[in-house]
Amino acid sequence: MTEPAHADTAIRGHAISKVFKDFWGRDKIAALTDVDIEIRNGSVFGLLGPNGAGKSTLLKLILGHLYPTGGRLSVLGESPRNVAVKSRIGYLPERTGLYKNLTALETLTFFGSILGLSSEQIRLRSTQLLEMVGLKTAGKRLVGEFSHGMTRRMGLAQALLNDPDLLILDEPTAGLDPVGCREVKDLIITLGKRGKTIVLTSHLLADVEDVCDEILLLYGGRRQSTGSVKELLKNRNMTQLEFPNVNDLTLDKAKKILAGDVPYEQITASSPTESLESYFLKAVAQSNAEHKETAGAQMGSGVAEYLRDADYTYDSPGAIENGAKEKGVNTRHLDALAKSRTETEPTAEDAKREIDSRHLASLAESTDDTSREDNTPRQVNQQLLDELSDDRP
């Protein structure tokens, strides 16, 4: 049964149940029980849960591969089995069902023909997508010869061929190298900014946390919790403060100021560590800048032109700034790395400067964000920052 359409809802399901039956028609496994789901248009939505929680079943119901045994579900206002609505959906399956005996270009041409794209559109989009997913030089290679990660990249390219309004990604970063993971996450963020609705499942919780606005946590086929990621993850009892290195005296001074409001032993100070992801990305960017050869996937070229918003140009500094502020700093970091390939050969000093500046931006950003959200600890932070500004080494 189809759930009534709602203008601002991409997927809407009420009391969805799915029971798998045995040969004799007896109930065998209740994969989903009375699950309600509402995914707003333009949101990046994560489906989480341990193995067997019902994530894949829910995705298959949304795709029309399985039919619900109870409840109502609508996708873009239509039944999941409606063929017409599928022209607005892009899907990256967990096991990429691509034809191994076709080349990457032939694959995109085939799916493009099914979507009714003109040959010129297919040619342009294929070139841009292959460049975007880092398979520009592998366009004439058979998909069957690709590594697992390259196949995933190829699967992503096919999912984006129709510039879908609803993108369903089943384990999008599984099997990808850190560069690929970062690129996929940035792509998701960019598409999210364009108002595309994205539904993804992943066991890599950090990835989900990085990109998703909202999540639905399933366990045993039932809904455990749902809501905004920020709201669900916020620890309202603690405050984290980051700033450039200061001497011990200043640090002690800061602790003493805070000790007026919280017990002294609960205040900890330590140096933040660089994430392994950013360290890895830096190393790959360095190799790329040195034009070291690889038969595998290369760094992507950023988001394909046709997938970007009309008034959002990836290369424009303003856009980068906005994007970084809203979703994270790695977009800017990757862009800077991409630029370094074409413009100048970065030195180790340049890279360090880049990381440092990113760090500073992130510090300012997090401080800013916190002050907007919570007034009580914010007053303490502002006071602390004012005092520290005079004590910088």
Add this chain to the structure above:
Amino acid sequence: MRNILTIARMTFLLTSRNGALYSVILIIAAATGCIFFVAAGDNNLVNELTLRIQYSYAVAYSLLTLMVIAVSCLTVRSQLDGKQIHLLTTYPLTRRSIFLGKWLGLTCVAALAEITLLLALATCAMIYAKSFADEDIQLAKSVFGIARREVAPAMPSVESLTRNRIRQMIETGELSTDAVGKDTWNAVANAVRREHQLVGPNAEKTWTFDLGTTRSNGDTVALRYRFYAEKRRQIVRGAWKVAAPGKVESHEVTFAAYPYEFNTVRIPLSQIPASGKFTLTLQAQNESDLIFGLNTGLRVYCDDGSAVANVAKAFIIQLIHLSVAVALGITAGVAFTFSVASFFSIVLYLVSLMSGYFADVAAELTEGYRIALTDQLFALAIHSGIWFVKGLQPPEIIARVSAGISIPMGELGVAWLPAIVVYGALTALIGITILRCKELEKLPG
């Protein structure tokens, strides 16, 4: 339609890329060549070619049908297991289009294999003929260069003649109803058969022919006959008299022929009326009985178009049959696992090949004037089984094409085509329904 063509093109491309197409082509070419050169006849080029082409064509075509079924099963099954079809269904594409696209693509594969088979036969025939004298080759060219229409004498079936005879015997009191058992039936049937085959010493016998209103090409029609006699080397002289209803004058052709051999006499086409109906009367000077077999004793042949056109007809007819085999393979592939699907569909095809044998069994069960209920039930069961595979039966054209005899499109259009079209449509409908209605993740994997 555009989507169906896209899927068809892709299916064809994938079948060639994964080697299935080339494997089928190679196996067909190799099997045709092997059987052609292994078969042996009487060292007469025309007879040799007829026999060798018939054997290799029949075996290679059966092999081709089996391979087409297996490749169809494998293609669909592997794409369901590999989730390619799942991905396709996330595109704006109906499952019916997917089924029809695959069917069309695989039918093209079958067409290419069928063309290979025909080319292999032609190549083998040319290579083989090179070892013969020029006059043999010219004779073979004249025989195989044109297609000839074969017309059998018009007569009711032996079964209906027997039934009528028994009815007459009962009516005249010659036979009581209770006495009509199997033995009586067989005895009467043999007597009827003998009467129709036998020509007594110095007797006359007349056969009726109907060539139809379609005018024949050429100036003459050929009467080809063979008879058996007590003495193998006894020469028989006589004349064939051609007469037509309403025509006062008749045409006479004298002959001197040996028993056990095929003999041919030519009858001017001008002697055959526009209606195509005429009689042939044998006036033989024979000392002992002559036997003209019901099946091969007497046939009239007239020119009926080129051999190339005849082969083209054979290609189209067999392609229709192969397309039904493709539909069966895809449907089985959608409904069952690969092993079950290929076993099921191949068994159905083999049963269809043997349906002639089963039909004979059923006919034997229902022979007789009064048939027991159990025999009737058994016969009904056999006929039901035959009906189940009827649409898969290959068209009976190979023997004709091999002998340079034209394919009777009219007969096929009535007796074979409706059955195979209905069978193919039903099979495809079942396959499409399963693919459309069944949850993809629940299709057997």
